[in-house]
Amino acid sequence: MIIAICGSIKFFEAMVETQKKLEELGHQVLMPTKALEESQYWSDDNKARVEAKKKFEFIGEHFDKIEKSDAILVLNVTKKEIVNYIGANTFLEMGFAYYRKKKIFTLNQLPDQGYIMDELLTFEPIVLNGHLEDIK
Template identity: 40%
Template sequence: MSKPKVKTITICSSASFFKQAVEMEAKLKKLGFKVELPPTALKMKRSNDFNVLHYKTWFKNPDDYKKKGFLLREHFNKVIRSDVVLILNYEKHGIKGYIGGNTLIEMGFAFHYKKPIYILNRISGLPYKEEILGFQPIFINGDIKKIV
């Protein structure tokens, strides 16, 4: 008898939440999932430097937007290869359940490729709430054991 396939979860979030993404990776692995993180979150994990501005070099050097494009494409590919997407959305800029531009795009990829989209926390105050709800996500209210 063969072992059941281990589900792969790709974590998507604002770069400001990458420390929480690394912490979530450990929790999900304990539950038996294979976990994919954004490329920059992996760098942050290795260096233990979670200061986002140390990685967003394109603000000082516009030529580095090529690097930004590479990172986007790398993470989109992880979304496509995964079974499930988990959106980490904490408070940012005074907005509870913040989901930024990159994460919204990643959700669009997941939706297009028919991947279940789990959102960790409820959303509020986002101008694109309508689009997020159109992706038909599953809100788990902080309970990762609801991911199936």
């Protein structure tokens, strides 16, 4: 199966580890582009971050990968005290995958983020509870 990994770029190293495990299980993995330090992606300045995202086309590039995939795997892990966090970009990617009728897997249970819970449930993700071998 071709799987696009989605999640916060803050966890890029975990994405690389997950990529290796998925490949060992026989899957082809499409990864998001790591935001380069020099790209201003990590800037404290909101305007600089937005410009970096537009210049490097991070969102559109990853949508192309989702389009080529059979499924997405959301690496929803704890971030800023939110257990199994799903951020804005990841939510957007899940919505796109849902629209394109891709399977949606989440590594962990859905987060307690009430403002998006109805939509997350509408996407009908398959919760893996950490068991990558359950991807089929």
